[in-house]
Amino acid sequence: MSPALSLGGLFLSAFLSATLLPGGSEVVLWAVVRQDAALFWPAIAVATAGNTLGGMSSWLIGRLIAVKVPPRGLKWVQDWGILVLLLSWVPVVGDGLCVAAGWMRLNWFRSLLCIAAGKLARYLVIASLA
DSSP states (O other), X not given: OOHHHHHHHHHHXXXXXXSSSOOOHHHHHHHHHHHOGGGHHHHHHHHHHHHHHHHXXXXXXXXXXXXXXOOTTHHXXXXXXXXXXXXXXXXXXXXXXXXXXXXTTOOHHHHHHHHHHHHHHHHHHHHHTO
């Protein structure tokens, strides 16, 4: 498979798996790096960007749908603040944290930085295992 196609599929997988849709970009990242070790850093960058944008789409959903029913993860965000978004990579819980951060109207740029840092750390570990 061509590097562009591999990275494009990785981006799509990473984006979708960071939304409220189920997905597993870790397996795709592992396969891309395993197939071509020269793609290690480009794959990390693409997966992190896609997953971060997906997380921010959940943040935006939370911001736009701020209703009377608090989203899942709200208590954690209230208790720990914006740094809890470093855990946005955690399956199931992470999506709720991003939605809760948007719902609470946390600063979008700081949210972006914390989401990206957590996702980058996870992808570095996974790619290193390939």
